[in-house]
C-alpha cells in the first residue's frame with residue numbers, strides 16, 4: 001500500500017486564489033492594499049529562495065511588498081531602527097524579518113520590537129502567548145499551513161496521538177499548540193528524547209521539524225499515519241544539489257496513510273499562510289474583520 005501524497009503546492013495555489021479575491025474585495029470596500037515588508041540581512045542563499053517565492057506570491061495575491069536588503073555586517077541598531085520605521089508606517093500591515101540573522105544581531109530583541117499587530121510570522125512573545133492560552137492572534141505560518149494540510153486528510157484528531165519532532169519557537173512548539181487545540185494527545189520530541197523511533201511508531205500524526213535530512217525512516221512510522229515533513233535540507237546527490245525533507249520519503253510513502261513531499265509540501269503552504277496573515281492584518285487595521 002502506498003500513501004496518499006498531500007499536494008501542498010496545489011492546496012497553496014487554491015489558498016492564494018482565495019486570498020487574491022479577498023484582497024481585491026478589501027481594496028474595493030476600503031481602498032487599502034495589504035502591504036508586507038520583508039527584511040533580509042545578509043546573503044544566505046536559502047533565504048534568497050524563500051524571499052523570491054514570497055515576492056512572487058505577494059504579486060499573485062495582489063498584495064504590496066516592500067523589500068529591505070541589508071548587508072550582512074549591518075549593526076543591530078540599524079535593524080531595530082528599520083523595524084521601528086515599519087511599525088509606524090500605515091502602508092505596512094505585516095513585517096517579516098528573515099531568520100537566521102547574523103550573529104551580531106540579537107534575534108529576540110528584533111522579533112520583540114515588531115509591533116504585535118504587524119507580526120505576521122507570529123514570532124512575538126505576545127502572539128506566542130496568545131496561541132498558548134487560546135486567544136486570537138497571529139499563528140506562525142508553517143504550523144498554520146501544516147494544520148490546514150492535516151485538516152484536508154482527517155476531520156477528527158480527537159484522542160489521536162500526535163508526535164511533533166522539534167521544539168523550536170517557530171515550528172515545533174506552535175505546531176504542538178495547534179494539535180492540542182484539535183484535541184490530539186500531543187508529544188513533543190527533541191534531541192534528548194530517548195528511543196525516538198519507538199516514540200514515532202505510536203504516532204497517528206507525525207510532524208517532523210528537525211533539520212536532519214531523511215532522518216525519519218519508514219519503519220519509524222505507524223501504518224496509515226499522517227506524516228507532515230517540514231524539513232527543508234539541501235544535500236548533494238551525485239554532485240548535484242537537491243532539497244530533501246526530514247523524512248525518508250521513499251521508505252515512508254510505503255507505510256504512511258498520507259504524506260507531504262519536499263518540495264511542494266509544507267513550503268508553499270508557509271508562504272500562502274504568510275499572505276493570509278498579511279491580509280488578516282490589513283483587514284483588522286481598517287476594521288474590516
Ligand SMILES: NC(=O)C1=CN([C@@H]2O[C@H](COP(=O)(O)OP(=O)(O)OC[C@H]3O[C@@H](n4cnc5c(N)ncnc54)[C@H](OP(=O)(O)O)[C@@H]3O)[C@@H](O)[C@H]2O)C=CC1
Nearest residue numbers: 142166167168171190191209210211230231232266267270
Ligand atoms: N517548510 C517550511 O516552510 C519551513 C521549513 N523549516 C525547516 O524545518 C526544519 C526545522 O526548523 P526549525 O524548527 O527552525 O529548526 P531548529 O534547528 O530551530 O530546531 C530543530 C529541533 O529539532 C530537534 N532535533 C535536532 N536533532 C534531533 C535529533 N537527532 N533527534 C530529535 N530531535 C532533534 C532539536 O532539538 P533540541 O531542541 O533538543 O536542540 C530542535 O528542537 C529545518 O529543516 C528548517 O529548514 C523551517 C521553517 C519553515
Ligand SMILES: Nc1nc(=O)c2c([nH]1)NC[C@@H]1CN(c3ccc(C(=O)N[C@@H](CCC(=O)O)C(=O)O)cc3)C=[N+]21
Nearest residue numbers: 049050053097098099100121232263264265267268270
Ligand atoms: N522570519 C522567518 N519566517 C519564515 O517563515 C522563515 C524564516 N524566517 N526563515 C527560513 C524559514 C524557511 N521558510 C520557507 C519558506 C518557503 C519555502 C518554500 O517555498 N519551499 C518550496 C520551495 C523549496 C525550494 O525550492 O527551496 C517547497 O518546499 O516546495 C521553504 C521554507 C520560511 N522560513
Ligand SMILES: [Mg+2]
Nearest residue numbers: 264265266267
Ligand atoms: Mg515543502
